[in-house]
Amino acid sequence: xxxxxxxxxxxxxxxxxxxxxxxxxxxxxxxxxxxxxxxxxxxxxxxxxxxxxxxxxxxxxxxxxxxxxxxxxxxxxxxxxxxxxxxxxxxxxxxxxxxxxxxxxxxxxxxxxxxxxxxxxxxxxxxxxxxxxxxxxxx
Amino acid sequence: xxxxxxxxxxxxxxxxxxxxxxxxxxxxxxxxxxxxxxxxxxxxxxxxxxxxxxxxxxxxxxxxxxxxxxxxxxxxxxxxxxxxxxxxxxxxxxxxxxxxxxxxxxxxxxxxxxxxxxxxxxxxxxxxxxxxxxxxxxxxxxxxxxxxxxxxxxxxxxxxxxxxxxxxxxxxxxxxxxxxxxxxxxxxxxxxxxxxxxxxxxxxxxxxxxxxxxxxxxxxxxxxxxxxxxxxxxxxxxxxxxxxxxxxxxxxxxxxxxxxxxxxxxxxxxxxxxxxxxxxxxxxxxxxxxxxxxxxxxxxxxxxxxxxxxxxxxxxxxxxxxxxxxxxxxxxxxxxxxxxxxxxxxxxxxxxxxxxxxxxxxxxxxxxxxxxxxxxxxxxxxxxxxxxxxxxxxxxxxxxxxxxxxxxxxxxxxxxxxxxxxxx
Numbered sequence: 001x002x003x004x005x006x007x008x009x010x011x012x013x014x015x016x017x018x019x020x021x022x023x024x025x026x027x028x029x030x031x032x033x034x035x036x037x038x039x040x041x042x043x044x045x046x047x048x049x050x051x052x053x054x055x056x057x058x059x060x061x062x063x064x065x066x067x068x069x070x071x072x073x074x075x076x077x078x079x080x081x082x083x084x085x086x087x088x089x090x091x092x093x094x095x096x097x098x099x100x101x102x103x104x105x106x107x108x109x110x111x112x113x114x115x116x117x118x119x120x121x122x123x124x125x126x127x128x129x130x131x132x133x134x135x136x137x138x139x
Numbered sequence: 140x141x142x143x144x145x146x147x148x149x150x151x152x153x154x155x156x157x158x159x160x161x162x163x164x165x166x167x168x169x170x171x172x173x174x175x176x177x178x179x180x181x182x183x184x185x186x187x188x189x190x191x192x193x194x195x196x197x198x199x200x201x202x203x204x205x206x207x208x209x210x211x212x213x214x215x216x217x218x219x220x221x222x223x224x225x226x227x228x229x230x231x232x233x234x235x236x237x238x239x240x241x242x243x244x245x246x247x248x249x250x251x252x253x254x255x256x257x258x259x260x261x262x263x264x265x266x267x268x269x270x271x272x273x274x275x276x277x278x279x280x281x282x283x284x285x286x287x288x289x290x291x292x293x294x295x296x297x298x299x300x301x302x303x304x305x306x307x308x309x310x311x312x313x314x315x316x317x318x319x320x321x322x323x324x325x326x327x328x329x330x331x332x333x334x335x336x337x338x339x340x341x342x343x344x345x346x347x348x349x350x351x352x353x354x355x356x357x358x359x360x361x362x363x364x365x366x367x368x369x370x371x372x373x374x375x376x377x378x379x380x381x382x383x384x385x386x387x388x389x390x391x392x393x394x395x396x397x398x399x400x401x402x403x404x405x406x407x408x409x410x411x412x413x414x415x416x417x418x419x420x421x422x423x424x425x426x427x428x429x430x431x432x433x434x435x436x437x438x439x440x441x442x443x444x445x446x447x448x449x450x451x452x453x454x455x456x457x458x459x460x461x462x463x464x465x466x467x468x469x470x471x472x473x474x475x476x477x478x479x480x481x482x483x484x485x486x487x488x489x490x491x492x493x494x495x496x497x498x499x500x501x502x503x504x505x506x507x508x509x510x511x512x513x514x515x516x517x518x519x520x521x522x523x524x525x526x527x528x529x530x531x532x533x534x535x536x537x538x539x540x541x542x543x544x545x546x547x548x549x550x551x552x553x554x555x556x557x558x559x560x561x562x563x
Contacts, residue, residue: 062429063431065309065313065379066306066379066380067303068379072282072286073286082301097300106377113314132300
């Protein structure tokens with residue numbers, strides 16, 4: 001069985017690239033829009049004519065809150081509570097992800113809210129079993 | 140897409156168990172899942188003046204099979220409902236299940252395929268099968284409930300990457316709402332308190348609700364004379380700032396059912412309600428773009444239901460919007476046009492969303508007070524709308540029974556489902 005050719009998988013490719021610090025998405029050759037995280041077709045127009053594209057990892061944190069404790073998923077129990085953000089990537093894609101560098105307290109989150117949208121950049125948090133895409137404030 | 144029901148369809152009967160915990164709630168304690176589901180189905184059949192012999196098809200919904208361990212529920216329930224040899228299907232649309240089932244039944248009846256369909260939803264989010272026992276159950280931990288529930292959410296990326304329902308559904312939406320309408324965090328907190336107070340009041344007037352305690356009584360039980368001081372205390376922590384624990388769903392075990400049929404088959408002496416239209420639209424995460432209060436799939440599901448029904452939103456006298464997240468439920472009500480945009484918190488503070496207010500919503504207590512048994516909950520919402528339209532809602536009855544009602548639910552995650560009912 002293990003000699004069979006490994007078929008392409010968007011999920012595996014995404015996580016392998018993330019482990020190397022890259023954000024891989026797919027751009028549609030038909031409508032030009034980006035599907036991120038990647039699937040096997042364009043989420044916008046349904047075309048299967050897509051190609052890999054690497055995203056910059058730069059974006060803007062629009063809103064930030066925190067998660068519940070204990071975390072809904074056992075993987076994240078050791079780091080809960082954590083900040084969770086609503087982010088617009090420079091490529092126009094909306095992403096929701098863990099945000100590092102901001103305390104998960106009402107006071108810190110209110111300060112972020114009062115400040116308004118802030119620039120962030122992508123980073124990788126290595127969990128024991130999986131690389132996780134996170135964002136950090138810039139500057 | 141024609142977006143039409145070619146023939147008229149009515150809800151002839153509705154049933155719903157009390158929502159609660161199969162291990163401790165008085166009306167539920169000791170029941171099996173089969174008996175729980177059958178109790179709701181029996182009430183719906185008797186309400187319609189029918190027996191299972193009159194039914195052509197049985198659609199049974201159950202979302203979290205990890206706790207129920209009851210796939211092929213239609214056949215497993217057949218001997219508990221008194222009828223076999225029917226058409227049957229096990230289906231799920233998560234927390235929209237029962238109303239999606241009603242839509243499937245309406246399509247089947249309007250097409251002429253079936254005359255009468257029994258829809259059942261059954262769910263246990265508080266208890267699960269104990270070991271391999273046929274009847275014993277045990278509690279489910281908070282984390283396990285959400286890990287199983289989140290299996291309906293993006294398993295490729297979002298859940299493995301730290302997705303949290305409370306952040307996405309509550310905290311971020313709350314912040315989006317405050318920013319959009321210039322609401323201070325303190326005013327938001329006060330508005331959420333008032334909405335929870337209304338929902339708890341409704342639950343206290345609903346014998347089938349999971350929680351039948353007013354917020355004032357709950358505060359007093361914890362030694363507080365000021366319920367708002369209780370609201371801001373350690374008993375009600377932030378789960379996703381600025382959203383607090385009591386603005387969220389409460390898990391429950393429960394079942395609901397409804398019988399849909401052709402108007403000419405309605406039995407004399409029963410009180411049918413017309414199933415005028417439905418709209419269904421889904422979207423994977425993220426559920427919204429830049430503006431966390433603007434959910435495109437909800438707009439589409441409501442627009443489709445309104446168009447199919449031919450009912451003017453201005454004529455809707457009762458509304459339930461899915462309220463696992465109280466702030467999300469208000470955003471939906473504003474989008475529908477039942478509440479002025481940006482004014483929902485004012486409506487809550489002024490008591491306008493109460494059963495005796497001018498914009499009554501979720502008079503059974505909603506997902507916080509009535510409780511949430513995923514696949515059964517939409518049926519409980521429809522059950523309440525039917526009681527209000529019939530004038531049989533008891534102490535929480537809207538003074539003038541509504542002639543049209545809208546029920547909106549979010550099937551996790553996310554299936555925006557809207558149905559419109561009108562007096563038959």
